[in-house]
Amino acid sequence: MSWILGALVFWGAAWALNAWLANSPYRGRRGTKIAVPLIFGLAVLVVWEGLVRGFGVSGVILPPPSVIWARIVLSVDILWVDFVQTFVKGALAGYLIGCAAALAVAVVIDRSPFLQQGLLPVGNFVAALPIVGIAPIMVMWFGFDWQSKAAVVVVMVFFPVLVNTVAGLAATDAMQRDLMKTYSASYVQTLVKLRLPAAMPFVFNGLKISTTLALIGAIVAEFFGSPIRGMGFRISTSVGQLALDMVWAEIAVAAVAGTAFYGVVAAVEKVVTFWHPSQRS
């Protein structure tokens, strides 16, 4: 009972503190903007812990955060092997190949209006399809190891990046292109100095969407067969053994990896597109 009460009191106190912070004169400060969601997250964890302990929920249904943390600390080596297999080899390799290919194809089809008009609707259409479905086919083609996972990721990230880049390359206005012409800039010069930089906000939009897709693709592909390591493999086997603390530990790693991946791309975006209004305020 005391666990439940404590959790509820903590929740109320945290919410009151957040409400005060959000309406206080400090609300514009950077520290406050980070502190408020952190307090909220902490409150969720405390409520989780309190309710699970208070109601005596079995660890087979939902383990409390403290147990999950203990599991993470105990099995760092397993988690690391899985992380390398799924994230570094599967998701990251596929992401880099897929994005590079999409950027290259976008620059090429940008030269031909005919290809643009033809490929854009097709690309937009394909981007809306459930591409994860190709995972079993890729596993059949490339085998169980990380190559098949990377192949799924390549296809999944290709279309969002392609569509966004093509849109971005069209983002310069006639005045700017005319200016380059008066400088008698060549095609390559115009591309490198004007159009690619101008396309960057769009490109990064695609790159950011793709970070989540990459992880999803890599993990889903592991459901169709994988060597005895990898996050998706570990999760499905641990669920079978009812080792839910291990499952949650993998989920925590996946969450941190996904968030960090997104954060890194967003940080690079900030550096590259420092001139864009959305980055300046």
Next chain:
Amino acid sequence: MRRVLPVLVVTAAIVVIWYAASVWMNSTWTLDQAERAGETPTFGQIVADTMAQDRPLLPPPHQVAAELWELTAEKKITSKRSLVYHGWITLQATMLGFAVGAIMGIALAIGIVHSRTMDMSVMPWAIISQTVPIVAIAPMIIVLSNAVGIDGRTVPKTIISAYLSYFPVLVSMVKGLRSPDAMQLDLLRTYSASNAQTFWKLRLPASLPYFFASMKVAVAASLVGAIVGELPTGAIQGLGARMLIGSQFGEPMIMWTALFAAAILAAGLVFLVGLLERLALRLTGQGAP
């Protein structure tokens, strides 16, 4: 016609490349068989054989189309092999998840627009929630709902597709509900409109275009969620389950037809949402003339 031609050419090019690739990829098997029989097939024989294998690495388009036609139009809907049947199972979970996700997204957006505390504490976590690969959680959601005593897979599939589809709705609705500018909000204040009146008469109608734009993304996402929800624990019904079965039994045609059925379903859903959008915008007087 001018806009259709490039699309047709590109599509035709894709089909041609597909045929070429399937000849190339399937020929390994053909040559292998011929070598074992001690024959040297001519190029024409190789091509003919690659067009009609039982377990091709890459089935040519007409083979997929024929199989698709057989499994949808010619099979009885009640048959366990009928794709209409499996598609219906997946569609149910998709629509449920889509509805739950949309309602959740809208509710959260309303809260966020009206409460600064909620905006500051929930919004960052909503973003983080999308960087968590939900598929990682899918097997656990299924076990959890079984442990709580929910039979069947509809509920876990619904949860997964709701999780994937709420976010686009949330982001667009926050944008949409905030889209009325200060002048319009001031006007309503001069009418001494209450918060609720401002919401129903200004904010909600103004958010409609944003709402429908996000619906298209959300419906595609919730189909992905439903398919992924069928993968991890050996479901036997639904398009995702067909893919898994095809993979486990080494039957490429099952995988390919399930993949295309899913693609057709996705295209149909997006098209439907587009129709609804045009209708709703016209009814509220915001549509293009």
